[in-house]
Amino acid sequence: MKLKSLLAASLFLVAPFAIKAQTVQISASEADAKIIVDGQILGTGNAKIKVPKNSCVNVKVQKSGFLRYEQTFCNKKGMAEPPKKQFFDMKKDDAEEAxxxxxxxxxxxxxxxxxxxxxxxxxxxxxxxxxxxxxxxxxxxxxxxxxxxxxxxxxxxxxxxxxxxxxxxxxxxxxxxxxxxxxxxxxxxxxxxxxxxxxxxxxxxxxxxxxxxxxxxxxxxxx
Structure with a gap:
């Protein structure tokens, strides 16, 4: 009985910290900016991405005439959890402006x-x-x-x-x-x-x- 109680207590302590898939809401200041996830265009302006457990996801936000943005979100033990939301405030490409x-x-x-x-x-x-x-x-x-x-x-x-x-x-x-x-x-x-x-x-x-x-x-x- 004592062993069962200890096992139940350990499961209770571990369960909240178990790694599970995370969702990140991606948005950009430019509504027609391409959101590219692991090389695939997922949407424009806004997109919801999933970061599977023990994995990383690469996100690029691009629009002609603007600077390129890239960020990698990881969902692994010992690493910071991905944010619930990520906003990209896109700036004009200064090389094209000049x-x-x-x-x-x-x-x-x-x-x-x-x-x-x-x-x-x-x-x-x-x-x-x-x-x-x-x-x-x-x-x-x-x-x-x-x-x-x-x-x-x-x-x-x-x-x-x-x-x-x-x-x-x-x-x-x-x-x-x-x-x-x-x-x-x-x-x-x-x-x-x-x-x-x-x-x-x-x-x-x-x-x-x-x-x-x-x-x-x-x-x-x-x-």
Whole structure:
């Protein structure tokens, strides 16, 4: 009888602390933000997720033009219980705010030079346009008409953008240059400018470079 009483008492003490599945109500400040649970889209704006016992669940909240949010909820012994509710106050993506979507990124643009301009003067003006936008020129070879700026890098909350300009001779008659505005992103903050393998072509350019191509066309082009 005494043994039964002890067993019943131990079950009473253990039962309240037994791990069971938990439910978390996920909500976002953006009603159309995607809520992705373990790689699967569960809903938009609001979703109720289950965190099975002895498991973890990964939640991502995403919307174009906004910062990405990610959190893992675990329901395991020795770990804090998942909250009943989790709200994501989404902020604008500062990299997108500082840039524009364009078809001028990472493409060679041919600019036929105005015939009234002297070749030496054209090269001088080209250098002037470049230095209006970029602090450092990495290569400038007048003989081959090739110029490349150093990378200009800017870090954001969740991204790093690097930009450079490349000018090269396309043909001598009529005198035509190819101008390319290279714009790349890493998808992470504080990426080293030398980490080439982490950067990818970006279909956007930072606003401070949005007029580079048009400046070349206006100031050097055959219009």
């Amino acid at each position: 840039s524009i979507k364009t078809d001028q990124a990472n493409i060679d643009f041919s600019i036929e030079i105005n015939k009234s301009q002297d070749v030496s003067e054209v090269w001088k003006r080209a250098n002037q346009i470049v230095t209006d936008y970029f602090d450092a020129i990495e290569v400038a070879d007048k003989e081959t008409s090739y110029l490349r700026t150093s990378w200009s890098i800017q870090s954001f909350q969740q991204n790093t953008i690097r930009t450079r300009l490349i000018i090269k001779l396309s043909k001598s008659e009529p005198l035509t240059y190819k101008v390319k505005l290279v714009s790349e992103y890493s998808g992470a903050p504080l990426t080293s400018v030398k980490a080439d393998e982490q950067f990818h072509d970006w279909d956007r350019v930072l606003r401070k470079y949005q007029n580079v191509i048009s400046d070349f066309t206006t100031r050097l082009g055959n219009q």
